[in-house]
Each structure stands twice: as structure tokens, then as C-alpha cells.
Amino acid sequence: MxxxxxxxxxxxxxxxxxxxxxxxxxxxxxxxxxxxxxxxxxxxxxxxxxxxxxxxxxxxxxxxxxxxxxxxxxxxxxxxxxxxxxxxxSTNKTDFFRENAHFDFLIDKVVPDFMGRGIKSPKVWSAGCSSGEEVYTICMVLEEEVRLNRLRDYQVYGSDISVSILKKAVKAIYPFSRAEQIPDRYRKRYLLKSKGDGKQEVRIVKTLRDKTRFMWLNLMDNQYVLSKNFDIIFCRNTLIYFDRETQRKVVTNMLEHLKPGGYLFIGHSESLLNQNIPNLKQIKPTIYLKLK
Ligand SMILES: C[S@@+](CC[C@H](N)C(=O)[O-])C[C@H]1O[C@@H](n2cnc3c(N)ncnc32)[C@H](O)[C@@H]1O
Structure with a gap:
């Protein structure tokens, strides 16, 4: 210029x-x-x-x-x-405890199912994780399950194509107002409040941050540099930006990384209807099970 x-x-x-x-x-x-x-x-x-x-x-x-x-x-x-x-x-809109019914399902159905099958330390992938709210929501929910001795441990991976949003996710510092979506019992235990400098911010506690890994990953790639042993994949409010053919390709690729018997969660306004993806059974409108 x-x-x-x-x-x-x-x-x-x-x-x-x-x-x-x-x-x-x-x-x-x-x-x-x-x-x-x-x-x-x-x-x-x-x-x-x-x-x-x-x-x-x-x-x-x-x-x-x-x-x-x-x-x-x-x-x-x-x-x-x-x-x-x-x-x-990219559009990065997200929230803590967004589409909360999924987290109830995690507690009420998925964890008991995993307990029955001897899966004690599930590995979770949030694909299209934005600034990390979804990842830390999963951490809060699973950490409670550890406290209740229903799980031994867990790991949550987050991936996105936006570098600046991933940096926010790693920092795990959010405006206080965003934390209002977090139920009290979790807020008290898993958030640190900023001290005195006038900024109303919260930070996710280190215990939860230590359970996470964030990485840049383009879901459009033909192969993902990621292990193939996830127990749960969340890919919510991300498929919506893709056309049907791309959705099918992305979901098929993601399933390569989900263990048989693992769960896939998609966003409430998304659908895989009539996509005929092999080995995938719909168990709720936006929750799928990968068949053995
Ligand atoms: C609306 S946010 C959804 C965040 C979170 N999953 C939720 O439901 O609240 C969608 C995210 O998908 C990411 N995204 C879009 N296209 C992608 C692609 N090709 N590969 C990986 N991430 C992508 C965007 O950068 C954005 O952060």
C-alpha cells in the first residue's frame, strides 16, 4: 500500500x-x-x-x-x-453446554454402556471445536464421572481449521458472561475467576486443561493425522456448512477414527438422513452408534 x-x-x-x-x-x-x-x-x-x-x-x-x-x-x-x-x-459460534440433551445422554446412557463394556478411560474427539467450550463441557461432565468412580480417566481432543480460535481454546479464558450457561455445580468446581484487574473473566481449571489436546485439522482432507481409537466423536454445528456429498465424505472419514461401539453426536439442526453410511445406526435423532 x-x-x-x-x-x-x-x-x-x-x-x-x-x-x-x-x-x-x-x-x-x-x-x-x-x-x-x-x-x-x-x-x-x-x-x-x-x-x-x-x-x-x-x-x-x-x-x-x-x-x-x-x-x-x-x-x-x-x-x-x-x-x-x-x-x-469461518463461523465459530459456540457455547458451554450447547444442546444440553447430548450431555445428559452421555451421563445417563453412554457412561453406563461403557462401564458395562469395560471402557474405563474414553477418548473423545470434538471435530470443529471452535474456541473450546464444547471440549471443556465434555471435560466437566466426564470429570464428574471420574469423581463418582464411574470412569477412571478420559482425554478430549479438539480440532478446527481456525488458528486464532484454537489459540483461544488452548488459553481456556472466557468472558464471565459466557460461563452463565454452565450449571452451578460445575461452575464452582471447574472455573477460576479473574482477580481484581477489572476484567470479568474465568479460566478453566488446570485439571481439565490437562486432559485436552487441540490441533489444526481440515475435515476436508482425505485422511486425518489422528489415531483411530476414539470412543466418542462430537461433530456438531460444523457439518451444516457442508453440502450433502461433503457431509457424507467427512462423516465416512471421521468414522475411520471411531471404534466399533463408539458414539457420534451431530448438531440438533443437522441430519444424516438417507446418507446410507455403512455401519452407522441412528439411536436418537442426532446420536449414532458405530456398529461392530
Ligand atoms: C459453529 S462452530 C461449532 C462449534 C461447536 N462444535 C459447537 O457445536 O458449538 C463450527 C466450527 O467448524 C469449523 N470448521 C468449518 N469448516 C471446517 C473444516 N473444513 N475443518 C475443520 N473445521 C471446520 C469452524 O472453524 C468452526 O469453528
Missing amino acids: DSSNNNLSNIGFTQDFGEFTDRDFHALSKFIYNEFGIQLPDKKKFLLKSRLIKRLKILGIPKYSDYVNYVLESGQKGSEEVIEMIDVV
Whole structure:
């Protein structure tokens, strides 16, 4: 970017990044779909345009069309800017104890089933974990089961394509207001409150943080660098961004990492209906069992 542009933004003029043409939008959305499975229909054009401003400013790229060329020419999905771009493009909405019925099912059905089958230290994967709320919710629930001697231990892995969101997950520090979703009994035991500096924040206790691993993983990859011995997979509110064919591919790949007799949870607004995925039995509308 030339210095005159910099000066303009310094004294408060809004910089004009040129037109984000339909051609730019379609080229970029096609790339994002091919590499990450995320669909961006035409109505998302304005949203994409506004989210990308941040990247253009940081890189000092004066025009949308130059940015689009820069990303497309960098080609490889691992390239630095593609990772940065996907950070601003992905939707990371999440919550503690989101779709709570799944956690009741975990306590009431899954743990007793595991106890009966001698699975004492289940391994759980949250695929599309966002900033970690889902991972720590699972930890709180399973830690209670350990306290009750119904389990011996557990591990929870979280994966996502957004690097900045994964950093938040590792830090495990959240605004106090977000913790309101957490039932009292868990809040008292598993949250640390910030001391005095005016910021109303909470942090997940180390005992739970130590049970977690976070990693960057693109669900669109043909193979995942991940062990194949998970007892439970949560993939909630992530499949919804994929079309049916991609959903089928992703679920089939994920199942490679789930042990027979393991459980798959999907989001309440998602469905695998008529997908005919082998060895998968629906036991509740959004809960599946991998057959032996
Ligand atoms: C809406 S959040 C859902 C978070 C959490 N599972 C929940 O239900 O609250 C969806 C997450 O999926 C991630 N995601 C989208 N496409 C992905 C892909 N191709 N591979 C891995 N993660 C992806 C996004 O970055 C985002 O953090």
C-alpha cells in the first residue's frame, strides 16, 4: 500500500478497497468450498467482503481483486494467507453446554454402556471445536464421572481449521458472561475467576486443561493425522456448512477414527438422513452408534 493511503486511514478516512466483483466472490468462494467444504452462497457476498477488509488492511493490499489473486496464486491450502483468510471466514459460534440433551445422554446412557463394556478411560474427539467450550463441557461432565468412580480417566481432543480460535481454546479464558450457561455445580468446581484487574473473566481449571489436546485439522482432507481409537466423536454445528456429498465424505472419514461401539453426536439442526453410511445406526435423532 502506498503511504498516501496509510495517511488517509490514519486521519480517519475510510479506505476504498475497490469493487468486490461477482467474479472475485465466485473465484474465492469456489476455492474455499474446494479446500474447506464451506459453502458461501451469493447472499454471503457482502459478509465475505466486509470480513476480508481486515486482511487487506493488514497486508496493505489496496484492492479486493489483488487480494483474491494473491490468495488463489498462493494455491496450497497450507499457505499462510489461506490460513489467515479462513480465520476470518469461518463461523465459530459456540457455547458451554450447547444442546444440553447430548450431555445428559452421555451421563445417563453412554457412561453406563461403557462401564458395562469395560471402557474405563474414553477418548473423545470434538471435530470443529471452535474456541473450546464444547471440549471443556465434555471435560466437566466426564470429570464428574471420574469423581463418582464411574470412569477412571478420559482425554478430549479438539480440532478446527481456525488458528486464532484454537489459540483461544488452548488459553481456556472466557468472558464471565459466557460461563452463565454452565450449571452451578460445575461452575464452582471447574472455573477460576479473574482477580481484581477489572476484567470479568474465568479460566478453566488446570485439571481439565490437562486432559485436552487441540490441533489444526481440515475435515476436508482425505485422511486425518489422528489415531483411530476414539470412543466418542462430537461433530456438531460444523457439518451444516457442508453440502450433502461433503457431509457424507467427512462423516465416512471421521468414522475411520471411531471404534466399533463408539458414539457420534451431530448438531440438533443437522441430519444424516438417507446418507446410507455403512455401519452407522441412528439411536436418537442426532446420536449414532458405530456398529461392530
Ligand atoms: C459453529 S462452530 C461449532 C462449534 C461447536 N462444535 C459447537 O457445536 O458449538 C463450527 C466450527 O467448524 C469449523 N470448521 C468449518 N469448516 C471446517 C473444516 N473444513 N475443518 C475443520 N473445521 C471446520 C469452524 O472453524 C468452526 O469453528
